Amino acid sequence: MTEERMNGAALIIRALIDQGVDTVFGYPGGAVLPIYDEIFKQNQLRHYLVRQEGGAVHAAEGYARSTGKVGVVLVTSGPGATNAVTGLTDALMDSIPIICFTGQVPTHLIGNDAFQEADTTGITRPCTKHNYLIKDPNDVARIVHEAFHVARSGRPGPVVIDVPKDVQFGEGVYVPPSTVRHRSYNPRTEPEAGKVDEALAMMAAAKKPVFYVGGGVINAGPAASETLTKLVHATGFPCTQTLMGLGAFPASDPLSLGMLGMHGMYEANLAMHQSDLIVCVGARFDDRVTGRLDAFAPTAKKIHIDIDPSSINKNVPVDLPIIGDAGVVLGELLTGWQSKKLKADESALAQWWEQIRTWRDRKCLAYRQNGDVIKPQYALERLQAHLDQQKRDVYITTEVGQHQMWAAQYLKFEKPNRWMTSGGLGTMGYGLPAAIGTQIAHPDALVVDVSGEASFLMNMQEMSCAAQYHVPIKVFIMNNEWMGMVRQWQELLHGGRYAESYTASLPDFIKLAESFGWTGLRAKAPGELDDVIAQMIATEGPVIADICIDKQENCFPMIPSGAAHCDMLLGPEDEASRPISEDGMVLV
Amino acid sequence: MQDQTIEQHTISVLVDNEPGVLARVIGLFSGRGYNIESLTVAEVNPAEHLSRITIVTSGTPMIIEQIKAQLGRLVPIHAVSDLTEEGPFVARELALVKVVGKGEPRVESLRIADIFRAHPVDSTNESFVFEITGSSEKVDAFINLMRPLGLADVARTGSVAIARGNPAL
Numbered sequence: 001m002t003e004e005r006m007n008g009a010a011l012i013i014r015a016l017i018d019q020g021v022d023t024v025f026g027y028p029g030g031a032v033l034p035i036y037d038e039i040f041k042q043n044q045l046r047h048y049l050v051r052q053e054g055g056a057v058h059a060a061e062g063y064a065r066s067t068g069k070v071g072v073v074l075v076t077s078g079p080g081a082t083n084a085v086t087g088l089t090d091a092l093m094d095s096i097p098i099i100c101f102t103g104q105v106p107t108h109l110i111g112n113d114a115f116q117e118a119d120t121t122g123i124t125r126p127c128t129k130h131n132y133l134i135k136d137p138n139d140v141a142r143i144v145h146e147a148f149h150v151a152r153s154g155r156p157g158p159v160v161i162d163v164p165k166d167v168q169f170g171e172g173v174y175v176p177p178s179t180v181r182h183r184s185y186n187p188r189t190e191p192e193a194g195k196v197d198e199a200l201a202m203m204a205a206a207k208k209p210v211f212y213v214g215g216g217v218i219n220a221g222p223a224a225s226e227t228l229t230k231l232v233h234a235t236g237f238p239c240t241q242t243l244m245g246l247g248a249f250p251a252s253d254p255l256s257l258g259m260l261g262m263h264g265m266y267e268a269n270l271a272m273h274q275s276d277l278i279v280c281v282g283a284r285f286d287d288r289v290t291g292r293l294d295a296f297a298p299t300a301k302k303i304h305i306d307i308d309p310s311s312i313n314k315n316v317p318v319d320l321p322i323i324g325d326a327g328v329v330l331g332e333l334l335t336g337w338q339s340k341k342l343k344a345d346e347s348a349l350a351q352w353w354e355q356i357r358t359w360r361d362r363k364c365l366a367y368r369q370n371g372d373v374i375k376p377q378y379a380l381e382r383l384q385a386h387l388d389q390q391k392r393d394v395y396i397t398t399e400v401g402q403h404q405m406w407a408a409q410y411l412k413f414e415k416p417n418r419w420m421t422s423g424g425l426g427t428m429g430y431g432l433p434a435a436i437g438t439q440i441a442h443p444d445a446l447v448v449d450v451s452g453e454a455s456f457l458m459n460m461q462e463m464s465c466a467a468q469y470h471v472p473i474k475v476f477i478m479n480n481e482w483m484g485m486v487r488q489w490q491e492l493l494h495g496g497r498y499a500e501s502y503t504a505s506l507p508d509f510i511k512l513a514e515s516f517g518w519t520g521l522r523a524k525a526p527g528e529l530d531d532v533i534a535q536m537i538a539t540e541g542p543v544i545a546d547i548c549i550d551k552q553e554n555c556f557p558m559i560p561s562g563a564a565h566c567d568m569l570l571g572p573e574d575e576a577s578r579p580i581s582e583d584g585m586v587l588v
Numbered sequence: 589m590q591d592q593t594i595e596q597h598t599i600s601v602l603v604d605n606e607p608g609v610l611a612r613v614i615g616l617f618s619g620r621g622y623n624i625e626s627l628t629v630a631e632v633n634p635a636e637h638l639s640r641i642t643i644v645t646s647g648t649p650m651i652i653e654q655i656k657a658q659l660g661r662l663v664p665i666h667a668v669s670d671l672t673e674e675g676p677f678v679a680r681e682l683a684l685v686k687v688v689g690k691g692e693p694r695v696e697s698l699r700i701a702d703i704f705r706a707h708p709v710d711s712t713n714e715s716f717v718f719e720i721t722g723s724s725e726k727v728d729a730f731i732n733l734m735r736p737l738g739l740a741d742v743a744r745t746g747s748v749a750i751a752r753g754n755p756a757l
Contacts, residue, residue, distance in 0.1 A: 121608060126619050130663040133607070150663055184604060184666045310657035313650055317590055 008137040009034035009168040012101065015144035017044050018177050021072050023063060023440060024048070025056040029076025031103025031116060034168035036074075048440060048469060051461035053080050055433035057087020057158075058459070061096045062434030063441045065420045066395055068221060070151050071437065073100040078116030081162075082123065086427060088158045089127040093424025094244060095219055097156035099147050100128075106166040107135055120162045129157030130185075134164070137172025145180040154187030155308040156219055187307065191324035196332045198320055199279070199303050200342060203333075206277035206301075207348035208355075209237045212260065212289075215244030215423070216282015216306060216326045218416040224327030225249065225416040228281065231334045235344055238356060240268035242283045244423045247413035257356070261289040262559050263405040266364035266568055267356055269557075273565035274355070275300045282306060282326040285316040286424070287587075295564030305329045364557045364570055365409055372525045376403065376478050376549045379529060380410035380450070383476060386533045387411075393445040394418065395438045399431040399455030402484035402555045407450040429458030435473040436466050446474070446537065453479040453546075454503045463516040466542045474536050475544045477509060480551045488554045492575065493585055509546035522546040561587035596625065596646045597672040598679055598749045599656065604664035605631045605639040612662050613641060622647060622655050626681075626724075626746030638666065642748045644724075671749050679749035683727045684709070685718045689738030697737040704730045715740070 006014065012035055016024070024047045028036045039047050050056040053075040060071025071091075075084050081102040091098045102124075105114040121133045130150045132143050140163075147159040203209060211232055217224050225248045232239045232255050239249045240257040249256055260268035269291075272278065278300045283289070285304075290296040293315065302318040304311070305326060312321040322329055336342075369378040387394050396411055397420040398404040404421055413419050420438060422430040435449035456477055466473055486501040513520030519539045523532040529547070536545040558569045562584020569575050603609045610629055617624050625644040632640045645655060652670070659668045671677040685706070687697045690713075697716060701708065706720035720730050724747055731742055 122611070125608065125612060126615055131608075155661075185663045308657075308661065310654060310661050312657065313653055314657075317650065 004174040005171050006174060007034065007169055007171050008134070008140050008163065009038045011137065011140040011172055011174055012144060012163070012168075013038045013042060013045060014174055015141045015177075016072065019070070019145065019148050021070070022046060024072045024074050025050055025059040025063070025437065026074030027051075027053050027056060027076065027080060029080050029103060029116065031077035031105060031165050032074060032080075032101070032163075032168070034165065035101065035103070035163070047074070048436075048465065050433065050465050052459070053083035054087050054429070055436075055459050055462040055465065057084050057091065057098065057100065058427070058430050058433035059437030059440070059462075059465075060098050061087065061091055061094075061430075062397060062420050062437030064096050064098060065434075066417050066438040067441045068417060070097040070099055070148055073098060075100065075102055076116065077103040077105055077120070078118045080116075081118055081120040085123060085127055086425075088124055088160065090422055090425040090427045090430065091158040092127055092129060094422065095156050095215060096158065097151040098158035099144075099151055100158060100160045102160060102162050103168075104133070104162045104164040107164045108166070110164065120160065124160045127158075128160050131160040131162065133162045134167050137167050137170040140167065140172055141175045142180050145175070145177045146182055148177070149180070149182050150185055153185070155216075188323055189307065189325035189328055191322045191329050191332065195320065195322045196329065196336055199322060199333060200336045200340065202277055202301060202303060202320065203235060203237075203279065203337070204342045204344065206237075207345055208275045208352045209235070209277040209279065209344070209349075210257070210271045210275045211237055211239040211249075211279045211281065212242070212272065212283055213239060213245045213248050213281045214242040214283025215248075217245060217248040217330075218282075220282065220325055220327035222416050224330055227327060227330040227334055229253070231330055231337065234334060234337050236349055237279070237344065238271055238353070240264070240271065242286070242289060242423075243408055243421065245283060246408060246419045247416045250414045251412040252414060259408050262291070263409065263555055263557065265409075266362050266557050266570065267359035269559065269565040269568055270359045271356055272297050272300070278302045280304045280306075280318070281330065284311045284314065287315070290315060291559045292562055292564045295566075297565070362570065364568075369526060373550045374523065374526050374529060374547060376406050376480070376553055377410055378526060379478060379547050379549055380406055382529050383448070383450075383533055384411050386530075386537055387446070387448075390446055390537070393442060395420065395442060395445055395447045397421065397431040397434040397438060397447070397449045399449070399451045399458075400426045400428045401452045401455060402480075402488065402553075403450055403452040403455075403478040405485075405555045406478070411450070428455040430455075432456065432459050432473075432475060433462045433465075435475070436462060436471050439471045439473050440469070448474045448476055451475050451477045452484060453477050453481065453506055453509075454483045457503075460512070463513075463518060463542070467517045470541065472539075472541050474542070476536070477544060477546050478549050479506075479509070479546050480549050480553070481506060482551060485555065491554065492560065493580060509544050513544040518542045518544060520544050520546065522548065524548045560584055591649050594646050594648060595652060595672075596644065597652050597670055598677065598747060599643045599645060599659070600669045600671055600749060601641040601643065601659055602666040603639050603641055604666070605637040606664060609639070609664050610641070612664070613643075613659065616658055616662065617645075620654075620658065622651065628746045628748050642746070644747050669751070671751055674751060676752040677749050678752060679723060679747045680721055681724050681727050681745055681747045682719065682721045683731070683742060683744040685720060685731060685734055685739065686715060686741040687718065687734050687738045688715045688740040690714055693737040697734060700730070700733050700737075706730060
């Protein structure tokens with residue numbers, strides 16, 4: 001076979017196409033012009049122009065999370081790369097596979113403080129799974145293929161490829177993906193022999209078991225969620241999900257306890273606290289989940305299934321670690337449970353469910369919609385009611401704050417990959433670009449960004465991107481004119497001194513929408529809500545629905561910082577009666 | 589509660605000899621707040637471009653486990669081996685020790701160097717540079733003895749280590 005030679009920029013495009021990529025989010029600049037020139041010359045890759053590089057990474061995250069594919073980003077050197085850093089960190093924290101190409105000044109200028117030069121590999125080293133600086137056009141194809149392998153295998157994550165401009169112009173040889181093998185990075189996916197049997201024995205002996213599942217199940221692919229659902233049904237154990245794991249197990253299933261953690265369900269947190277066996281699948285005992293560590297699930301044995309060995313025993317020591325792909329391990333657990341004809345201790349399990357029922361009966365999400373102010377909970381319940389009527393597939397993204405937690409509590413996810421939220425990093429401004437990326441991946445679906453007015457302002461320039469490509473996303477702004485979660489913490493911890501948390505000088509969101517060619521709607525009273533939601537969904541193009549909600553409402557239930565699962569606050573009455581400890585004050 | 593005793597571990601890491609690999613390792617330690625007591629690195633397999641990094645670190649057993657798992661996660665790392673845990677190993681450090689003085693102290697420094705099998709590798713009428721190899725404790729002891737005899741400067745490599753016996757990393 002004759003070797004194919006082409007310039008570095010063409011090599012990148014060719015390698016992307018061979019990796020099955022058809023969508024790139026980016027923003028041009030001097031140091032990536034050769035790559036943009038190659039994009040111009042072909043028709044297989046579609047490039048979407050964002051309005052700020054941070055938006056490109058979040059859009060690629062939305063694309064990746066809703067499809068399970070690798071999201072691809074292209075930005076220029078210097079400020080292009082530094083603007084991408086927040087998105088890269090976000091993708092690292094939430095284990096989202098991203099490839100981000102950054103332009104770089106020509107190799108002979110590197111280190112000279114050239115125009116738009118930044119030490120991109122240096123800056124992005126701690127916020128990527130891996131990064132590369134390509135110095136020779138002959139390395140381009142191999143490095144791109146390697147980067148895809150690194151981004152999507154093991155625990156997925158973002159990979160930066162820094163490409164100096166002379167490498168984009170220089171000629172090199174193309175190699176196809178099949179010829180590239182990684183020398184050192186080949187993570188284990190199959191569990192160690194015997195571990196699954198040990199886990200099965202622990203599960204069969206448990207009297208108060210609970211599954212605690214996270215984003216790892218979703219990253220393992222939709223089949224892993226199906227296997228999980230079968231395993232939960234076979235065992236009859238309750239199943240709680242993390243913020244990242246919503247959709248991994250159907251919300252409507254009677255065995256689902258809903259989300260756990262700081263703003264999780266009372267029954268989920270109490271079940272964790274009193275359980276005698278926690279089966280953790282693809283979750284990482286994060287501080288939002290555990291609360292006070294020394295009081296976390298004191299009586300439970302813990303099985304931890306994770307593809308990343310560094311997640312094991314990081315926060316919480318576990319009794320049985322199983323390193324492997326969530327889908328593979330769940331499959332072996334299910335097969336083992338069935339073939340060994342294992343049964344849970346039925347009378348103990350029945351008692352356990354009886355106990356859980358009493359916690360459920362506390363109805364921790366109850367609220368009162370009265371008067372003429374829209375309660376945020378009511379707004380989301382009405383939104384869910386309208387979404388239930390949809391024949392189309394529905395995808396939800398969020399920004400970060402109170403609205404995000406309310407969305408996690410009140411919206412229902414039956415399938416994986418339908419819920420895109422910034423969990424680990426908590427990036428305000430994530431939801432709008434993520435919704436754009438999600439909608440581009442699923443043109444016929446209904447994509448709603450549940451937003452807050454403060455978060456929305458952080459990346460609202462991407463309204464222009466949505467308008468350009470006729471991306472018909474719906475932005476459901478829960479507008480309380482406050483950085484609500486900041487205000488809630490100031491109320492709880494700082495004597496109600498609301499320093500800088502009021503969002504003054506807000507735009508008129510209807511006029512703002514119209515200025516970008518969007519449709520703007522507003523609901524001010526509970527009676528207007530259903531019409532606005534119906535109209536929002538029925539409108540063909542992108543829409544902002546400005547939902548004016550109760551300005552004082554706080555997000556409950558809540559485990560205050562420094563408290564244990566059993567010390568949940570269910571509402572404002574509890575808040576007054578239980579002041580937060582000094583140790584808790586310093587936590588975030 | 590978990591074991592809170594601080595242990596010292598010598599960890600040997602085989603890495604691709606490529607730009608930035610040391611920065612990845614050091615960045616991991618500083619970013620996650622782990623200790624580095626010493627760190628050495630050099631290429632050990634030029635044919636395959638592999639380097640060995642020897643790190644002496646300390647922490648609770650849970651932290652040591654994290655350090656190894658986090659190192660194992662770095663893409664250009666081929667193998668991570670906890671020599672302290674895996675059995676007997678040999679650790680050596682080299683130091684160059686400059687001692688400045690005349691008369692009796694100068695003679696005394698030479699006598700002690702002889703006991704420690706340290707060799708003078710540079711000499712003027714008023715100074716010696718001794719080369720000493722051994723465990724870090726031996727190097728410490730030698731340096732302490734040189735202190736009253738005119739110790740002027742020290743350069744140390746940090747510990748390099750390898751497992752005893754047959755198996756390779």
